[in-house]
Amino acid sequence: MMTFRQAQWNEPLIIERSTEGAVGFSLPSPGRPPVDVPAELLRKKRPRLPEVAETEVIRHYIRLSQENYGVDLGIYPLGSCTMKYNPKVLDRIVATPKIQDLHPMQDAGSVQGILRILYELSEWLAEIVGLTKVSLQPAAGAHGEFAGAMIIRAFHKQNGDLEKRDEIIVPDSAHGTNPASATMAGFKVVEIPSNREGCVDVDALRASLSHRTAGLMLTNPNTLGIFEADILEIARLVHEAGGLLYYDGANLNAMLGKAKPGHTGFDIVHINIHKTFGTPHGGGGPGSGPIAVSKKLEGFLPIPTVERDGDRYYLDFNRPNSIGKIRGFWGNSSVLLRAYAYILMMGRDGLEEVAEVSVLNANYLAKKLSQVRGLELPFPHKIRKHEFVLSAAKMAQETGVTAADLSKRLLDFGVHAPTVYFPLIVDEAMMIEPTETVSKQELDQFIAAFSKASAEAYTNPDVVKNAPYSTAVTRIDEAKASHPKTMQLTWKQKSEKV
Amino acid sequence: MSEPHPYIPNSARRTKEEMLRELEVRDVGVLFGDIPESIRKNSVLHLPPARSEMETKLKVEDLLSRNLSTRDVVSFLGGGVWPHYVPAAVDEIVSRSEFLTSYTPYQTEISQGMLQALFEYQSMIAELMGMEFANSSLYDWATALGEAARMASRVTGRDEFLVPHYVQPDRIQTLKTFCEPAKIRVVEVEQDKRTGAILDGDLQQKINSKTAGVYLENPSYLGFFEAGAKRIGDIAHQKGALFIIGADPTSLGLFASPGELGADIAIGEGQPLGNHMNYGGPLLGLFACSGERLLRQMPGRLIGETTTRDGSSKAFTMILQTREQHIRREKATSNICTNEALCALAAATYLSLMGPLGLERLGNAILANSTYTMRKLEELDGLKVPLFEAQHFKEFCVGFDSTGIETSLVNARLLERGIQGGICLHSQFPELGQSALYCVTECHAREDIDRLVAAIREILGER
Numbered sequence: 013m014m015t016f017r018q019a020q021w022n023e024p025l026i027i028e029r030s031t032e033g034a035v036g037f038s039l040p041s042p043g044r045p046p047v048d049v050p051a052e053l054l055r056k057k058r059p060r061l062p063e064v065a066e067t068e069v070i071r072h073y074i075r076l077s078q079e080n081y082g083v084d085l086g087i088y089p090l091g092s093c094t095m096k097y098n099p100k101v102l103d104r105i106v107a108t109p110k111i112q113d114l115h116p117m118q119d120a121g122s123v124q125g126i127l128r129i130l131y132e133l134s135e136w137l138a139e140i141v142g143l144t145k146v147s148l149q150p151a152a153g154a155h156g157e158f159a160g161a162m163i164i165r166a167f168h169k170q171n172g173d174l175e176k177r178d179e180i181i182v183p184d185s186a187h188g189t190n191p192a193s194a195t196m197a198g199f200k201v202v203e204i205p206s207n208r209e210g211c212v213d214v215d216a217l218r219a220s221l222s223h224r225t226a227g228l229m230l231t232n233p234n235t236l237g238i239f240e241a242d243i244l245e246i247a248r249l250v251h252e253a254g255g256l257l258y259y260d261g262a263n264l265n266a267m268l269g270k271a272k273p274g275h276t277g278f279d280i281v282h283i284n285i286h287k288t289f290g291t292p293h294g295g296g297g298p299g300s301g302p303i304a305v306s307k308k309l310e311g312f313l314p315i316p317t318v319e320r321d322g323d324r325y326y327l328d329f330n331r332p333n334s335i336g337k338i339r340g341f342w343g344n345s346s347v348l349l350r351a352y353a354y355i356l357m358m359g360r361d362g363l364e365e366v367a368e369v370s371v372l373n374a375n376y377l378a379k380k381l382s383q384v385r386g387l388e389l390p391f392p393h394k395i396r397k398h399e400f401v402l403s404a405a406k407m408a409q410e411t412g413v414t415a416a417d418l419s420k421r422l423l424d425f426g427v428h429a430p431t432v433y434f435p436l437i438v439d440e441a442m443m444i445e446p447t448e449t450v451s452k453q454e455l456d457q458f459i460a461a462f463s464k465a466s467a468e469a470y471t472n473p474d475v476v477k478n479a480p481y482s483t484a485v486t487r488i489d490e491a492k493a494s495h496p497k498t499m500q501l502t503w504k505q506k507s508e509k510v
Numbered sequence: 511m512s513e514p515h516p517y518i519p520n521s522a523r524r525t526k527e528e529m530l531r532e533l534e535v536r537d538v539g540v541l542f543g544d545i546p547e548s549i550r551k552n553s554v555l556h557l558p559p560a561r562s563e564m565e566t567k568l569k570v571e572d573l574l575s576r577n578l579s580t581r582d583v584v585s586f587l588g589g590g591v592w593p594h595y596v597p598a599a600v601d602e603i604v605s606r607s608e609f610l611t612s613y614t615p616y617q618t619e620i621s622q623g624m625l626q627a628l629f630e631y632q633s634m635i636a637e638l639m640g641m642e643f644a645n646s647s648l649y650d651w652a653t654a655l656g657e658a659a660r661m662a663s664r665v666t667g668r669d670e671f672l673v674p675h676y677v678q679p680d681r682i683q684t685l686k687t688f689c690e691p692a693k694i695r696v697v698e699v700e701q702d703k704r705t706g707a708i709l710d711g712d713l714q715q716k717i718n719s720k721t722a723g724v725y726l727e728n729p730s731y732l733g734f735f736e737a738g739a740k741r742i743g744d745i746a747h748q749k750g751a752l753f754i755i756g757a758d759p760t761s762l763g764l765f766a767s768p769g770e771l772g773a774d775i776a777i778g779e780g781q782p783l784g785n786h787m788n789y790g791g792p793l794l795g796l797f798a799c800s801g802e803r804l805l806r807q808m809p810g811r812l813i814g815e816t817t818t819r820d821g822s823s824k825a826f827t828m829i830l831q832t833r834e835q836h837i838r839r840e841k842a843t844s845n846i847c848t849n850e851a852l853c854a855l856a857a858a859t860y861l862s863l864m865g866p867l868g869l870e871r872l873g874n875a876i877l878a879n880s881t882y883t884m885r886k887l888e889e890l891d892g893l894k895v896p897l898f899e900a901q902h903f904k905e906f907c908v909g910f911d912s913t914g915i916e917t918s919l920v921n922a923r924l925l926e927r928g929i930q931g932g933i934c935l936h937s938q939f940p941e942l943g944q945s946a947l948y949c950v951t952e953c954h955a956r957e958d959i960d961r962l963v964a965a966i967r968e969i970l971g972e973r
Contacts, residue, residue, distance in 0.1 A: 018620065022823055026630050026862050036863035037597070039871050039952060046874055047881045053735055053901055055766050059637035063865040066599050073603045073627065073859055080623030082611035090613060097517050098611055101563045105570050107601075113579035115587040116790025117933050119925060122583070125576035126789050139556055151649035151792065152848035154835070165691060192835035192845035196660075198691030201840040239544045269555045271545050286848065290517075293613040294852030295624040296811070297647070298792030301848075314687075337683035340590050340652035340779075341790030353570050359560030362515060368538045369518050369526075375541055376529045395544050423620045431616065434836070451519035452529060483619040485825040486818045490618075493816035494829040496802070500815040501643050501829070502633040 013460055016426025018483045019078035026062045026072050027503050036066045060504065079484035080295070081428055087450050087458050088428040091399045091443025092187060092235055092262050094287030095428075099357070102290065102350040111349055116341040120326045126345060127325035130318045133352045134302070140363070141261070141281045142272025143304040147313040148343040153262055154189040155338065156282030156301030157229070161197030162335040163280055163305065163312040164227045164256050170333070177226040177254070183212050185236060185435040190229040190260060199226055206437055210236040210391040212246055221253040231260040232273065233397035235435040235443065236390070237374060239271075247277025256280065256309075261301075264288045265447070266371050266398035269364030279306045285344075289351035300347040314338045369448035370398045373455060377446050378402075380459045384466045386410060390438055399445035401438050402430075408440050413469035413476045415440040420487060421468065421479035425461035516563075578930075580787075584958045585930040588905050588949025589731065590651065590678050590779060591787050594760065595953055596860075600784040603859045604852055614811070614848070618827040625826035628813045628851060631858040638762045638861070638869075639776040640769020641798035645810035647850040648795030651756065651779035652681040655725070656688025657797065657809040657844055658775045662723030662752040663694050664807050664843070670695045670720045672751075674708055678731040679938050694722065706734040706898040708742055717749050727756040728771070732935075732947060733880075733905030734898045735765070743772035752804075759783055759796065760876060760951075761903050763869025768798075775799045784860030785853050794853035808833065809844030872952055876904050879959065880950040886963045887948075890970060897945055904949060908932065911943040913970055920946070923969045929962055 064072075082088070088095035106112070114123055134146040150156035161180065168174040180194035181202045191201040202220050207213035211234065228250045232240045240246065250257050259278040265288045267273070273281045285291055286299035293299065305313060311333035319328045327342065358366065378400040382389035386407025389400065404415040419429030419442065431443040446455060468475045478487060492498045500506045514522040520529065526538070535541065542550065561569070580593050587593075604610065608623060615621030628646040635644035648654045659671040671689060673682065675698050686696050700712040708726060717724065724746035729735050736742070743753040754775040755768035760782045768776035780794030781787070799808060814829035835842040864872065884906050888895040894909030896902055910917055921931040932948035950959065 023626070025626070025633075026858075027633065030865075035865060035867060036599075037865070037868035037871070039868065039875060040955075047877045049764070049877070049901060050737070053737065053765055055762065055764060056770055057640070057767075058866045059634075059640075059762065059767070059869070061634055061637060061864070061866045061869070062862050063867065064862060066597075066863060069859060069862045070599055070602065072862070073855075074606065076623035076627050077603070077606040077608040078623065079626070080608040080612050081617075081620040082608045084607040084611045088611075088613070090616065093613055095611075095613060099517055099563075101567055103605065103610075105567060107605075108571075108574060109579040109581045110571075110574035110577050111579075112596075112786035112788055113581055113593070114577055114789040115580065115585055115593070115787050115930070116591055117587045117589060118578070118585070118930060119921065122578035122925070122930070123789065125573045128576075129570070129573055136557055142552075151653075151850070152846070154845040154847045155649060155653075158845055162687065162691070188835040188837070188839045188842070189845050189847050191840035192838075192842040195840040195842075196688075196691065196845050198693070241544055241546065244546065244549070270542050270553050271549045272553055275552050276549055284848075292610045292852075293848075294850075295609050295612045295621075295628075295855065296614040296851030297849040298851075298853060299848040336687045337652065337680050338687055339684055339791075340650045340678070340680045340793060344791040345789040346786075347792060349570070353566055356558065356569065357561055357563065357566040360555040360557040362560045363555060363557070365515055365518055365521055368541075369520050371541045372526065372529055372533075372538055373520060375533055375535075379533060395541055419617065420619065423617060428620065429617050448518045448520070452525050454519075480619050484622040485619055485823055486820060488618050488825045488827050489816050489819045489821075490827055493814045493827045494831075498816070499829060501629075501805075501812060502636045503630070504633065504636060505642070506815060 014426050014457065016482050020484050021075040021079060023072060023075045025503055026064065029064050029068050029072060030062045032063060034063045034065050036064050036069050086427055087446065087454050089430050089444045089446050091431040091445045094265050094445060094447055096290060096447040097449035098290055098292040102353055105353050106346045106349055111346055124325055127318055129349060129352045131320050131325050133348055134318055136355050137283055137302055138304050140268065141283065141304045142274025143281060144307045145310040145313060146302050146304045147317060148302045148348055149314050149339055150282065150301035150303060151339060151344055152297060152299045153282055153284040153301040154193055156303045157189055157193035158196050159314055159338050160258050160280040160282055160303050161193050161199065163309055165197055166312040166335050167256060167309060168226055176223055179224045180226055181220050181228045185234050185437050186229060186231065187260060187262060194229060210238050211240050212242065214242050214245060217246060218249060221249060225253045225255040227256040227258055229258040229260060231263050233263050233266055236401050237396040237399040238391065238394050239397055243276045262287060263398055266367050268367040269360065270367050274306065279309060285347055285351045290354040291347050291350040298344050298347055300344040316342065366448045373446040373448060373450060374398055374400055377444060377455055381462055384462050386466050386469060399443060401435065402442045402444065403438050403440050404442055405439040407469055411469040411473045413473050415442050417476045418465055421465040421476045422461050423480040424482040427458050427461050583928050583930050584961060586932045586948045586950065586962065587930055589933045589947050591790055592782050592949055592951055593787060593953045594782045594951055596784050596786055597863055599863060600856050600859045604856050609855060610852065615828065622826060625813055627855050627858050629815055629826050631854045632813060634858060634861045635796055636798055638759055639798040640767030641776050642800040643805050644798040645808055646813050647854040648797050648810050648846065649850060650793035650795045651777060652684035654777040654795035654797050655681055655685045658754050658777050659685055659689055659694055659723060660692050661807050661809065662754065663692060665752060665804060666722045666750065668720050668722035669693055670697055671722055672697050672699050672716055672724045674699055674726055675701050676706060676730050676732050677727060705900050706730060706732065707738055708736060713742065713745060717745060721749055721751040723752040723754050725754045729758060729761060729903045732898065732907050733902045734900035739771045760872055764873030774804060780853060780857045783857035785856050792850055792853055794850045794857060807843055810846050810849060875952040879954050880904050880906065883950045883959045886959065890967055892970065897942065904951060905947055907935065907945045908948055909943065909945045915973060917944050917946045920969055924965055927965045929965055
């Protein structure tokens with residue numbers, strides 16, 4: 013097994029590196045006399061910002077980078093997050109003034125290159141998900157969900173139905189963003205239970221459907237990594253009840269070239285560019301969450317859309333039925349540019365290979381990890397797609413070591429931990445998505461790390477309960493962090509509380 | 511596909527076979543056997559075939575070469591995304607793959623670097639805004655405004671939101687999209703035609719016991735300051751409404767912070783803080799507030815400082831997660847999950863480099879350059895510069911009405927001369943006539959400005 017020891021700099025806050033008079037900037041001299049500004053408009057109190065030289069700033073943040081784990085260091089199997097390798101050429105492609113120094117309000121004639129890229133990307137995404145038209149604007153998956161839910165709203169409004177259609181159905185295994193987005197769009201959320209197969213309980217769905225149903229939000233494969241085999245029946249039922257089907261694209265990776273959500277009855281799909289199309293997650297963002305819709309919903313897409321007229325590309329604002337604007341300007345263009353290059357490079361065969369190997373890796377890992385003592389794979393006879401969920405309930409019961417403890421111990425072996433305690437329908441859940449970009453050797457190391465942690469749990473549980481030891485800091489006091497008396501969100505608050 | 515792929519290690523045939531054997535499965539197709547055949551058979555992707563890395567790079571570079579960037583033309587576009595210099599040190603930090611390829615720091619102990627950087631970001635934004643708390647980012651200014659209105663409504667239990675007339679159209683429209691399903695009514699307050707100041711009379715008439723929040727921007731979309739900001743805040747507070755200010759962070763080294771003006775919530779666009787324009791995205795939504803009552807209603811992730819359990823060292827972690835969608839689901843304060851963390855890291859690095867002195871200098875440089883441009887354009891016959899009689903920063907309106915020439919034509923002629931003129935305002939605010947919004951920052955050299963003035967003089971002479 014590899015050994016791992018993360019840097020432990022105990023790096024002070026950048027403000028604590030401050031020395032009066034030090035500067036890290038280099039600005040051109042204005043060469044013109046300063047302008048008089050009415051005193052009442054001026055700032056009275058200087059902001060307490062660091063005064064540090066550039067050298068210090070670089071060392072500070074490089075040290076912090078060493079206290080951070082990324083995909084480039086090893087497996088990062090957060091379930092539903094699709095932490096795949098981000099091809100280096102994409103970093104190079106976006107590092108040019110030809111995208112960095114473009115202003116969104118430029119004359120269309122001066123941005124034909126990027127408009128064409130965005131147009132073609134829209135076409136490709138529509139093809140991949142089996143729908144007809146795309147908006148690239150949403151900044152992230154949840155933002156796409158909000159836009160999609162607003163489209164559901166607009167659709168029923170157009171039909172004069174919105175007053176009574178006020179419910180969105182979500183399964184209990186759904187991502188938390190689904191109910192949150194539906195609520196933001198003004199809907200009531202109806203949660204339905206999963207069946208004993210880990211899938212949508214069709215009877216429960218049938219019972220929940222009514223004249224109040226505006227739509228159903230679904231992830232397929234679901235968060236257990238299981239393909240909803242009844243999807244065609246589900247779609248039929250929802251449509252018959254007058255609702256629309258929304259596809260949460262967080263788990264699209266396994267479906268590339270294997271199943272198009274649009275062909276299984278979905279009316280609206282969001283696509284997490286940062287998951288499926290190889291763009292980096294940036295420590296939490298930026299991502300990009302385009303939405304695709306079926307023919308009848310095209311008119312509702314947010315403004316503007318990217319259109320083509322012969323050889324000319326342009327932004328179309330003249331869309332009277334649109335839900336309107338959902339953000340400033342047109343989308344996370346540099347992220348979308350990466351996705352364009354990624355799809356261009358992978359091509360149709362490469363994308364299908366992505367789906368196949370991501371599923372192969374997940375099933376391999378699921379089988380091996382379910383053999384580790386104390387771990388169980390719920391719904392064991394089902395084939396998994398891109399991810400799977402283990403339960404550490406048995407281990408917790410037998411040793412007192414929880415999924416949280418286990419995840420912390422894994423960090424000591426130089427691997428990132430799975431998503432824990434999600435989905436909510438599995439006890440002591442550990443949700444694992446290896447992606448297609450890890451090697452078998454890495455998967456085997458990951459399995460070895462789990463096995464070692466399990467062996468420790470049964471022989472010396474305290475080792476696991478007090479983990480981690482090899483990370484920048486040891487186990488964190490979370491309760492103290494959120495307690496009103498000790499909570500500190502800024503360095504100002506820190507200096508006042510100390 | 512039989513060819514092994516560079517990003518898919520297990521695509522090598524022998525590995526794949528070995529893994530399939532372990533699974534006791536004949537071929538990969540079996541793993542997709544749970545998808546009904548009727549769905550699978552229509553799943554072929556009609557996409558171009560794969561290309562090599564080199565071919566891809568050349569193709570994309572060729573397409574991008576058709577764009578004219580602000581390096582190719584001198585641009586005076588702003589209005590929500592602005593040209594500012596990005597120090598090399600910022601680009602260096604955000605390209606560190608430990609940051610770039612990580613995700614939301616769910617596993618805190620192994621993600622301290624990003625967590626500490628985001629804590630520092632929150633601290634700096636709070637300082638800059640003069641507020642108690644800042645979150646660790648929203649998507650952009652427009653969505654921050656939408657979230658602010660919804661938050662004001664939650665906090666006050668009221669359902670009207672007052673905004674000035676002259677707000678960037680994207681921002682107003684996004685606000686309305688966010689407000690409509692929450693049944694919050696967006697009410698516009700008139701501004702003085704001469705000074706742009708919010709009309710007291712109109713405000714007094716529209717504010718009432720249903721008003722959740724009063725919003726203003728300093729400087730405004732059109733570049734002028736609202737001199738009566740503090741008074742407007744007092745009026746809002748007297749009526750039990752929250753006071754929300756939108757600010758351009760590059761102005762805050764010089765000009766009064768939202769906190770000093772009495773804001774309860776401060777928002778803005780963080781793109782100028784070390785983030786490239788990137789054709790309008792990704793951007794960085796700044797969001798700050800004061801008071802614990804408001805903190806509990808904040809959208810977005812919050813990072814807090816704590817210690818390790820054994821108390822041996824300081825440590826950072828996500829806090830108050832019970833506000834968020836992954837815990838609270840339909841009762842969350844927002845649906846946001848993926849945010850703009852890397853842009854926040856850029857902002858933290860940028861602000862660390864600038865410090866208080868750098869920001870003050872930056873503010874002065876922008877003020878000097880934009881004032882110089884205004885004065886030079888003012889000398890031209892028939893132009894009204896600035897359109898509003900007030901203190902301006904970075905941006906100002908140029909009125910072409912007396913020249914009889916349309917701004918779109920001015921821009922077309924400017925572009926022929928290698929200059930991108932300001933945003934035409936006619937379609938956004940017809941009452942402003944033929945006018946355009948010009949943006950001048952520290953990036954504009956004196957020669958750029960003089961070229962613009964000479965070009966407009968020429969164009970006006972051609973009438």
